[in-house]
Amino acid sequence: MADKLTAVKGMNDIAPPASAHWEWLEDKLRGLMRRYGYRNLRTPIVEPTALFVRGLGEVTDIVEKEMYSFEDRLNGEHLTLRPENTAGVVRAALEHSMLYDGPKRLYYMGPMFRHERPQRGRYRQFHQFGAEALGFAGPDVDAELIVLAFDLWAELGLEAIELEINSLGQPPERLAHRRALIAYLEAHADQLDEEARRRLHSNPLRILDTKNPSMQSLVNAAPRLMDHLGDESLDHFNRLRGLLDAHGIAYRVNPRLVRGMDYYNLSVFEFVTLQLGSQGTVCAGGRYDGLFEQMGGKAAPAVGWALGMERILELLKEQGKLPQQPVPDAYAVVPEAARVPEVMPVLRALRREGVSVQMHAGGPEGMGSMKSQFKKADASGARHALIFGEQEMQQGNVAIKPLRGPRTSGVGDSTEAAQTLMPLTAVAEWAARLRQH
Structure with missing residues (x-):
């Protein structure tokens, strides 16, 4: 390997x-x-x-x-x-x-x-x-x-x-200060650390920014650029x-x-x-x-x-000021893999309306049980589940179930929340509802 x-x-x-x-x-x-x-x-x-x-x-x-x-x-x-x-x-x-x-x-x-x-x-x-x-x-x-x-x-x-x-x-003022600073530091060379000695003639201004505690009194008394x-x-x-x-x-x-x-x-x-x-x-x-x-x-x-x-x-x-992680507005629960070709265009239309929606993805053995899909819907953080069940789709509807909020008995509860049926042909209408709640 x-x-x-x-x-x-x-x-x-x-x-x-x-x-x-x-x-x-x-x-x-x-x-x-x-x-x-x-x-x-x-x-x-x-x-x-x-x-x-x-x-x-x-x-x-x-x-x-x-x-x-x-x-x-x-x-x-x-x-x-x-x-x-x-x-x-x-x-x-x-x-x-x-x-x-x-x-x-x-x-x-x-x-x-x-x-x-x-x-x-x-x-x-x-x-x-x-x-x-x-x-x-x-x-x-x-x-x-x-x-x-x-x-x-x-x-x-x-x-x-x-x-x-x-x-x-300006440069001429800095040059005058630089000369005064070098002369001052040279007169106190025994108090300079190795880094300060290295910078003494190449970049003496940086010595004033030292974090070495033993040099603080020295730099505090150094010539000030403001005076030049x-x-x-x-x-x-x-x-x-x-x-x-x-x-x-x-x-x-x-x-x-x-x-x-x-x-x-x-x-x-x-x-x-x-x-x-x-x-x-x-x-x-x-x-x-x-x-x-x-x-x-x-x-x-x-x-x-x-x-x-x-x-x-x-x-x-x-400071505890980071925002909460973004979550989708909705999670699409699709019990039957055969319905996926009909569901995907509806989800695409929702996204065009500004709704963030995540679709449950199946595997070789199908889409998985409703229970497992609702668990994933809850884990996604989505505020709504869109249920594209066989009965709903035969009637030309989708079921919208709140996953969070006062109508649920707990976060992610899929049994207590009130469902609302909405027609698949009125995507813009229920897209606005998903964005608002």
Whole structure:
């Protein structure tokens, strides 16, 4: 016997019943994006490796340690499974001249890939949903995206999510802060851990985001980027704060909040929770005005965020907010296999009327007893049984029996519920009844 094949570690199947929760979340996200005027963009899962090296920065953890990169055996091209999608969105916008007729509001959804240790809410194949506003320079769109996320939490019923914001300023301001930060850290080199020493000259901002308890007092006293911001950067940040205040949105200014990618400037923000352990960030983003030019295009302002769908679903589960599993409106009980050719067109007509209906399927020995069929009808969760019995069909009828509700003596009871006969020729009439109850 051949060895059993399993999924790659950290890359998980999403099967029923869990897949229904994913579909529900995806529908909520699409509906909210439609109401805000954001349109869907779908980019390839595989992109040129150079896209991420140029877009994310060569010294980022993602590029250095986490990307799934390979060489195409046919043409030698260097390719990478996308570890994030903002760079891909900008590449697509440039390639297709999307901004030639004005700014665009876009969203995407799909799998990303990073080679890291799988843990709760963090996998090697994970799924992101992102919203990107391209071509808008003012803080009003920054605020719009933050408010949009708050509306999402409200629609999902999520609680205990807090907003942290910061400003990274512009490149010259960051450079001045970088010099001051390196000088400060070099003066306290004996207090740096191995990871901080490695990042000291390549990406010192990331040291401020350390989770090492022994370094907290050191980073708390480090030079603050906010103290190096010029008037324009401060004005952008203060106007953003004013817009959030006008919405009554609570937030905390976190001067240590940075982003892992090099392309961010001005506003950055994260939505965090204490209910997912160490993986507390559920949504993060900010402004990246320099990325279009960095990708070889004409400079254009941009801002966006991305959320981890696994983490959102995990938080929904933690808070008991996941919806009930979908169930069919009706289950078709067909005692005689000979009646199946007559029953199937009726069920198809029902489905065209918007009724979800599941038909009992028989085997080589027939359709099975009425008792066994009613057990399966009950197990399906259906609210009604449609009984296509010999007597009913000879009279041109179907019997509709409620399986749940006040008319039954118990869930799935097939003997106490009241039956109603409906003509097979009036499908639209009783389809409406099935949808309403």
